[in-house]
Amino acid sequence: MxxxxxxxxxxxxxxADLKKHFGNKETHYHLRFLTKIGNxxxxxDTTKDNSPVPLIDGHIKIKILKLxxxxxPKIIKQVPKEKNLNKQHSMxxx
Numbered sequence: 882m883x884x885x886x887x888x889x890x891x892x893x894x895x896x897a898d899l900k901k902h903f904g905n906k907e908t909h910y911h912l913r914f915l916t917k918i919g920n921x922x923x924x925x926d927t928t929k930d931n932s933p934v935p936l937i938d939g940h941i942k943i944k945i946l947k948l949x950x951x952x953x954p955k956i957i958k959q960v961p962k963e964k965n966l967n968k969q970h971s972m973x974x975x
Contacts, residue, residue, distance in 0.1 A: 887941075894941060897930035903945070909953050915942035928954050 889898050896912060904910065913924045916935035924944065925935065934941050948954065 892936070894934040895930065896927055896932050896934060899934060899941075899943070900930065904947075908950075909948040911946040911948060911954055913944040913946075915944075 885903065887894060887898060887902055889902075899912065900910075911926070912928075913926050914935050915922060915937050916925050917923075917937055922937065934943075
């Protein structure tokens with residue numbers, strides 16, 4: 882496990898803050914953050930610089946993948962909306 886200290890308040894860290902204080906400015910990274918949804922922990926991806934970084938147990942837990950030279954992360958402008966998101970899906974009876 883590696884660690885580094887960010888010179889910003891942990892409750893207000895954004896993806897841009899991490900990029901500013903981590904690694905080479907000419908290198909691109911894919912970032913994945915550990916978060917909690919309900920009672921479950923899961924990894925979430927974000928590409929927007931103004932996105933707040935999720936905290937888990939008061940800490941930032943992140944997986945960082947260095948992208949090959951010339952490859953930039955894909956920016957998702959809007960998450961596609963799906964119809965019937967709140968509907969319960971069930972398996973047909975056998």
